[in-house]
Amino acid sequence: xxxxxxxxxxxxxxxxxxxxxxxxxxxxxxxxxxxxxxxxxxxxxxxxxxxxxxxxxxxxxxxxxxxxxxxxxxxxxxxxxxxxxxxxxxxxxxxxxxxxxxxxxxxxxxxxxxxxxxxxxxxxxxxxxxxxxxxxxxxxxxxxxxxxxxxxxxxxxxxxxxxxxxxxxxxxxxxxxxxxxxxxxxxxxxxxxxxxxxxxxxxxxxxxxxxxxxxxxxxxxxxxxxxxxxxxxxxxxxxxxxxxxxxxxxxxxxxxxxxxxxxxxxxxxxxxxxxxxxxxxxxxxxxxxxxxx
Numbered sequence: 673x674x675x676x677x678x679x680x681x682x683x684x685x686x687x688x689x690x691x692x693x694x695x696x697x698x699x700x701x702x703x704x705x706x707x708x709x710x711x712x713x714x715x716x717x718x719x720x721x722x723x724x725x726x727x728x729x730x731x732x733x734x735x736x737x738x739x740x741x742x743x744x745x746x747x748x749x750x751x752x753x754x755x756x757x758x759x760x761x762x763x764x765x766x767x768x769x770x771x772x773x774x775x776x777x778x779x780x781x782x783x784x785x786x787x788x789x790x791x792x793x794x795x796x797x798x799x800x801x802x803x804x805x806x807x808x809x810x811x812x813x814x815x816x817x818x819x820x821x822x823x824x825x826x827x828x829x830x831x832x833x834x835x836x837x838x839x840x841x842x843x844x845x846x847x848x849x850x851x852x853x854x855x856x857x858x859x860x861x862x863x864x865x866x867x868x869x870x871x872x873x874x875x876x877x878x879x880x881x882x883x884x885x886x887x888x889x890x891x892x893x894x895x896x897x898x899x900x901x902x903x904x905x906x907x908x909x910x911x912x913x914x915x916x917x918x919x920x921x922x923x924x925x926x927x928x929x930x931x932x933x934x935x936x937x938x939x940x941x942x943x944x945x946x947x948x949x950x951x952x953x954x955x956x957x958x959x960x961x962x963x964x965x
Contacts, residue, residue: 683753687764689732693725695944696824700724702951703828703843705958706905712832719782720831724824726775727791731820733768734799737761746865783831790830794823808870811877814859818851839905846897847947853890854943856883857929860936884930887939891926895919898950907957914953922946 700720704712736743736754740761743749753759772795779788802817810816825843830836859866859873860880866873875883898915901907925942928934 683758684767687733687736687753687759688729693728696728696821697721697724698948699847699951700824700828702954703825704832705955706839707829707832707834709958710962716783716831719778720828723775723779723783724791724827726771727795730768730772730775731795731798733764735803737764738803742869745869748862748865784833787827787830790823791827794820811872811874814855815852818848821851822847842897842901842904846894846901849890849894849897850947853887854940856887857936857940857943861940888926888930891922895922907954908961910960911953911957915950918946918949
């Protein structure tokens with residue numbers, strides 16, 4: 673009996689795709705810290721993360737429900753629970769709806785209504801606009817769809833009760849610009865899968881060289897945005913040094929990818945690190961400034 677429960681839990685954990693959620697949530701807490709220029713109450717942070725996580729999982733599950741047939745065609749997704757039938761579609765719908773409603777209610781009652789509606793809009797945008805409309809129709813799908821992935825910074829900012837202003841939208845822009853290059857690198861790595869599923873991802877429509885040029889352009893735009901953020905959000909020396917060093921290395925990675933000196937997965941992995949460094953350095957900079965004033 674206990675082994676059966678563990679097996680079911682393991683299937684739903686896989687269905688939830690928590691590794692993607694982790695990446696999105698790493699931007700939420702720093703946004704909260706920047707919004708109030710200090711560390712928010714732990715309870716507020718927990719409610720924001722839990723609510724945001726539940727809505728993100730809800731969107732991930734809907735995405736997999738809508739893409740069962742195409743997931744069957746790709747090697748890296750062929751073992752997903754809905755493809756193998758280890759979880760029924762009906763149960764997946766229930767799981768998604770329940771988690772989505774619970775996440776929305778947590779954000780609405782424990783943070784702010786604005787945060788809850790931003791999270792709900794991101795859920796709908798990713799599940800329906802990106803998955804059903806953009807992804808199968810245009811090789812710029814991830815550029816437009818990146819708005820959903822950038823939403824956690826606005827959710828975190830709004831959860832503190834701080835009005836959305838220039839700083840919050842610059843954080844949004846940072847993640848929005850970071851997303852295409854990050855995902856295109858993964859797409860190059862899995863280009864055969866996307867061709868098999870007939871998804872018009874950029875690497876299936878352009879050569880690796882051309883895709884690498886776009887990765888370089890978006891990497892450059894991301895780094896420039898990260899530096900523009902410093903004066904507007906009143907971030908100091910710690911943030912500037914860490915974001916500059918990691919930004920330079922991101923550009924080096926993009927050039928090495930263009931020159932075929934590294935594999936796409938190398939850029940993909942480091943771009944995760946880059947985003948974490950940039951956002952965590954915001955917390956470090958603000959907490960250091962508060963401690964020394």
